[in-house]
Amino acid sequence: MATIKNFICLYRRLILLMAVFTLLSVNAACAEESEDSNDTAAITATASVDKNDITIGDKITLLIQVRFQGNVTVSIPDTGDRIGVFVVKNAGEAKEVTDGKNKSRIVERSYVLSSYKTGLQTIPAIEIEYNDDSGKGIIATNEIEINIKGILTEGENVADVRDISPPVDVNTNFNRLFQWIFTGVAAVVLFFFVYRMLKKRKKRERIKTIEVVKKLPHETAYELLEMLAKENLIDKGLVKEYYYRITNILRHYIEDRFGMSAPERTTEEFMVEMAYTSKLNNPHKKLIREFLEKCDMVKYAKYGPSFIESQEIYHLAKRLIDETKSESEVKKEETVIIAVK
16 A cells, blocks of 8 residues: 555656646747747848839839847848849948937938839848847848839820831932032132132232342442441540441451451451452552551550541541452342332
8 A cells, every 4th residue: 555655656746847847848948939039029121112103214212221229230232233123223321320219220221223124023122131249140121012114195005006117218319419519629629719819919919029239349338438437426436336337347348349258257367367368469468457456456455546547547448448349340130029018
């Protein structure tokens, strides 16, 4: 009898232990399920559009919002050029906003989409990666159906829409084109011909040719000496200028008469050239040397000549011209063209 009682007691203890174990297992499962439910509810992703019915080619705005609490990092992806059958015209930047009522954080990003396929089209779910305290995770948005209509007006049928007519052959006639080209070329040639005629006539009217007789070297020198004498530079106290002028007159005369470079050279250089030339005889070389030395004394040695000396230098230059001029030279005739306004 005691053995039966012991067995019953042991059986009751075993039943009690099994009940406790079952209760503990149920509580653990409920806790795990509650934890998973809380994790799932901790972050949500939704997709919405500004309009579900559009016409082909119209633009719609897709808004993706990820709502979460706590230490979570969300990365809304760059979808590229297309989302399903929809073309991404523009993709905004991801930005975070705060929901004041629920004290939750929201990261959102907008996309501008369009499609040229008609009918009921679907914006597929978009997967979004996130990081929280437990690690990485992925959450997907909801799908959205968009009804895309064609551009047929009320009462029209698809059968009424016809294809574009093929190109029509146009008879090409080059005769008229050639006539226009010939007329244009003839007009250009005529204009150029008239322009040249008028230009030549105007040039002939404005240009006049005259014959000028070039004077002999001694004639030019005589005129310049006479003009110098009439200016009375000695009486005005312009002694150096007088000697400069009379020296240049004689130097240019020697150049024109004998072809010697007298004006550009110094007195010493000209003396050297004159010593070896046969164009002048010795008395004339001596006369020229005397004339240039007296002039250089006044121009460079600050020598003050008397009035008589100034007259003597004048007569010395005139004497040299008288003795070296050539009466056998023929006056040259030159043609000079002048413009008449």
